[in-house]
Amino acid sequence: MNKELTSIGGPVCNETLPAGLIFAEGQSLTHQNKEALWEIFEAIGTNWSNTIYNSNNQRSSWYEMLKAKTENAPNYAGEYVNAIYVINELKAMYGTGGAYKKLFFESGLDNSAPPTTRLAHCKIYVVNEFIRMQITAGGFKSWGTKYGGEQARNYHGFLGGTRYNRTPRVRAYDPDTNNLKNNQE
């Protein structure tokens, strides 16, 4: 076990667990569980400023993922409930805003190592997957415009196209307007 991984948490976060998915077949999430998990998802958008309006635009996609991951094997319900335990402890230690900052930016976790604490399970099976989901569901759009560039339209995983050909699927090459910035550099 990687000891520094547990440095931001208390006894709940530090409790050791096997690295595999927490067994949860037959379990389901309560409404309260889902609301607590949604708070994590929203906090990701807030902390990285990567939702153009607000996270509610992604709520139906997020919920569909949650449903798929808890109603089919292997069931993620155990991981999701564990994440709520971890967040509750971190909130008690750092307050709500501080808890998420610690978890997202100062966890000290090795994201490629097998998770062997409750904190590591929360980060790898829940937070990291929520981050990927949020970016692919549209969060990527907030990048690309900083210097007046055109907004990115697509990303791996994003259902950006429509059945209408008039809607551009990606930023397309236009020889008259493209590449001006690079030429000026």
Place this chain on the structure above:
Amino acid sequence: MKNQFDYIIVGGGVAAATTAKGLLEHKHDTSILILEAGPEIIAKDRRFWWDYITRGERPYTFTYDQKFEADSTGNIDYQTDGVRVKAYGGSTMHWGAWCLRFRPEDFNLFTNTGEGADWPINYEDLETYYNDAEAFLSVCGDDNANWVPRSKPYPVPPFEWTAADGEMIKAWEQLDVVYQDGDINPGKKSKIQSGKMPIARYRKCMTTGTCKYCPIGGRFNAQYVLDDLKNDTRFINFEVRVNSPVHQVNVSSKSKIESVTYTDNLSGNEYTVKGSTIILASGAYNVPKLLRASKNEFWKDGIGNDHDLVGRFVVSHSMLNVVGKASSNPNGWFQEYDFPTLMSHSYNTKEHQKKGKIFMFKNRTTPNVDIAQLMIDGKTREEIDEIVYGEMTINIQAFLEEKGKHRNRLEAKPGKDRFGLPQTTVHFSRTEEEMKNANDRLKLLEQIIEKMGLEVTSSRVDKPGGHHTTGTARMGTSPENSVTDKFMKVHNTDNLYVCSNAAFPTGSAVNPTLTLTAMAFRLVNHLIEKQTNQTNSNTNNANKTNTIQECLSRESN
């Protein structure tokens, strides 16, 4: 369980799907059995898709050859692990769906260069079938492209170049084709042309960028076709059996193929099923292994192997790979699709055939920034902004054509994989001249990167691999130079066909699947004609018999 069919097709990929569909559309009650060694893996499953998005897991990778199941010998490692999907739908479960025609010179490689082989047919013989294949696969292509002769427009408009393609397009416009030592007609030059990559789809693409497991069935997958055939009430005699590896083709005489024997992997039972015509459509790996395993009193060394040619002449593509770096990416570009959109055929011409044609394209994933991974790693918004608009990497790649050699051979090795198929060894070596040619071609790619104002950071020839393996039961004009005839019928047999990349005498510089699909359409046409001729012949014989009987009857009266 039914054990007699008009057609038995071994393998459940695009060749099988195309052939079965063609035969069934012609005559709805044709009886066809498809035997697929691998399992059925559910497509368009939401949980599978979310696991792909959030964890990078794909549900079919467990069917890949493991390294220890498919090794290689020779002076270069031949990648055989992780390249083919052994499942219902075959490798179209994971393919890139690039759909490029071979060019006319590909059918005359030996005539043009003195190396490799010629096809027993020409491009013109296949052109109309290419049209059929493009319609079947719904290929999105550019009608204005002129890199290959075509008699019909593409069925669907092309995917546009992305903004990130622009710099390479401009670089190509500024570069003449640079002829290198060994190219034919070095005095003739032309500009490098930009093209739009033709891509197959099954339904309207919604650009998720997750083509390796499409959640909406947009990218073509043979599984969708086979599902449609199974669910079509017209085709009452069509059947697919998965988990059913064929390990023997049985004969009743030298020329007459009678049946195949397979194991039902779920029950462990062995079955023999009879077919009037047997079609081996199980790929360039499995076809030669199955032919050689089918030994009997008439074929001592395996069916079609009297001249020890089965499994020889393995052809692949080598990937040329050059990476360039720019100090900044002010537009925040990344390759928004999950496939390349920009290509060039300037070196995929007859003039470059002697030295080795290349098909160039901008890599499917660059430039790119994995924003989510940076967030996972704890980078702040400001730090990620620095990276998104900072250093940019662009990668140009090319497939290099290789020529079949007698000593390069694919064969079975002892042991079976988890699906009951024999394991594989590929004996493959490159010559020093081929290595030199490949490195020379790399220099062109480096020039393009430099013309874009980028610094070359990596330039390499990747190892060859099984992704595009061809040639292991190649077509030809006689049993002395080939395994199959011009209709992919195994020489000296009446009713055994190979519908696979295995039958290709050359591999060109482009992906083989469109050509395989066109060949499957051509095979369907051949089988229908053969069937019609047999029916007419039987009718004539019956008429003759009736006439004789009438005469005899009159005489006796």
